[in-house]
Amino acid sequence: MTFDLPTTTGYEPEIIEKRIREYESFGNHRTGWPADDQTSKWLIDQLKEFGIPAKTENFRFPRVEYRDSSLNLAGNEIIVGTPLYDGDFTIPEGIRAEICEITDPDLFGKFVIVNARKLTHEDFPNYVDALHKKGVLAIILVNGDRDRNIVLQNAMHIDQPFPLPILQVASSDNKHLKSTIMMGGESLLTLDGERLQSTATNVIASIEGSQPNSPAIGIVTPKSGWFTCAAERGGGIAIFLALAESIAALAEPHPTVHLLASSGHELNFYGIRSYARTNRDNITKAAAWLHLGASIGAREEPNSIAATSDADLDKFIRQSLISSNLEVTNIRNPGPAVGGEALILSELDTRYISFLGGHAYFHSPTDTVDNAFDSTKVSQWALAMKSITNNLLSI
Numbered sequence: 001m002t003f004d005l006p007t008t009t010g011y012e013p014e015i016i017e018k019r020i021r022e023y024e025s026f027g028n029h030r031t032g033w034p035a036d037d038q039t040s041k042w043l044i045d046q047l048k049e050f051g052i053p054a055k056t057e058n059f060r061f062p063r064v065e066y067r068d069s070s071l072n073l074a075g076n077e078i079i080v081g082t083p084l085y086d087g088d089f090t091i092p093e094g095i096r097a098e099i100c101e102i103t104d105p106d107l108f109g110k111f112v113i114v115n116a117r118k119l120t121h122e123d124f125p126n127y128v129d130a131l132h133k134k135g136v137l138a139i140i141l142v143n144g145d146r147d148r149n150i151v152l153q154n155a156m157h158i159d160q161p162f163p164l165p166i167l168q169v170a171s172s173d174n175k176h177l178k179s180t181i182m183m184g185g186e187s188l189l190t191l192d193g194e195r196l197q198s199t200a201t202n203v204i205a206s207i208e209g210s211q212p213n214s215p216a217i218g219i220v221t222p223k224s225g226w227f228t229c230a231a232e233r234g235g236g237i238a239i240f241l242a243l244a245e246s247i248a249a250l251a252e253p254h255p256t257v258h259l260l261a262s263s264g265h266e267l268n269f270y271g272i273r274s275y276a277r278t279n280r281d282n283i284t285k286a287a288a289w290l291h292l293g294a295s296i297g298a299r300e301e302p303n304s305i306a307a308t309s310d311a312d313l314d315k316f317i318r319q320s321l322i323s324s325n326l327e328v329t330n331i332r333n334p335g336p337a338v339g340g341e342a343l344i345l346s347e348l349d350t351r352y353i354s355f356l357g358g359h360a361y362f363h364s365p366t367d368t369v370d371n372a373f374d375s376t377k378v379s380q381w382a383l384a385m386k387s388i389t390n391n392l393l394s395i
Contacts, residue, residue: 003394020234020375029223029226037201050248065194084139089194107136110136111137200270207248221240222263236293290354295357
């Protein structure tokens with residue numbers, strides 16, 4: 001059986017932009033923060049408007065709370081940064097040491113400047129371990145968007161934190177760090193914080209089908225992230241809502257569709273990991289899942305990746321992209337997932353289609369609708385995802 005999902009108002013650029021401006025207005029979407037909780041309530045209200053009963057599902061996670069995250073340089077310049085959420089903390093009064101470059105022949109007992117852009121996430125743990133073994137006291141991790149604002153790194157090791165305090169600072173702070181190295185003297189690093197057990201929420205729903213012998217499909221998009229993350233999360237959320245409305249309006253019999261808007265994205269995908277424990281059959285018994293990941297339709301310097309578990313699903317995305325006149329930076333060869341929530345789907349041997357990527361203001365406080373979001377592009381992507389979903393329903 002073939003399907004043709006109706007094109008509802010959720011595909012219109014004006015509606016898409018209205019929704020994501022509202023999402024952005026909630027504030028900083030870090031896991032378990034007020035904006036993240038408000039997003040859950042908002043998504044439930046949106047889904048209920050489509051006739052889809054949705055609810056929150058709580059999960060526990062390690063919440064990072066800090067009182068001070070600063071570097072008082074030898075020349076009395078103070079840099080305020082953000083602790084790496086899976087790094088260590090200092091004692092409350094801080095620790096003192098000289099600052100040096102990674103090329104310094106003697107790193108022992110010093111704070112070392114590391115350029116985050118020169119390391120992959122896969123390389124980072126071994127890199128930190130090597131510096132720890134050389135006696136480094138702390139890492140100053142420098143990263144910035146194209147306007148030199150701070151760019152934060154996801155905490156992929158939140159359950160097994162690194163043994164070093166790691167302060168994330170903006171690339172615009174580099175000049176002060178360089179001056180301090182030339183001048184010499186000790187600087188004071190203070191990362192005064194802790195990890196506390198807290199609660200965050202996923203939004204879950206199922207659009208019940210009327211084909212009992214057909215396996216369900218699933219659609220997942222993360223809803224949490226650093227700062228307002230309008231372009232990082234906005235495309236996925238807008239498309240998630242558009243697809244949900246279309247499926248709910250589908251007149252003919254169809255398979256069940258599971259919907260998940262997950263929190264915990266920036267903390268090693270805590271939300272979907274929780275969902276996989278409490279709703280395992282929804283994942284493992286599904287025909288396939290569609291992962292609407294980061295930066296879909298982002299306006300500025302999009303670095304888009306498409307990935308699938310197998311050749312048949314690869315055909316779906318290639319056909320949809322060609323017919324929609326859309327291009328991606330990289331279509332991966334079918335196989336294990338390359339990133340995002342699709343990693344958990346892949347770990348459970350679930351067939352998946354995944355779209356994700358970065359953009360010019362990725363993980364930056366300037367990832368706003370006005371700076372980085374393009375409702376027209378997201379609309380085009382939403383129509384392509386509708387085509388893909390038609391194919392998934394037909395499996």
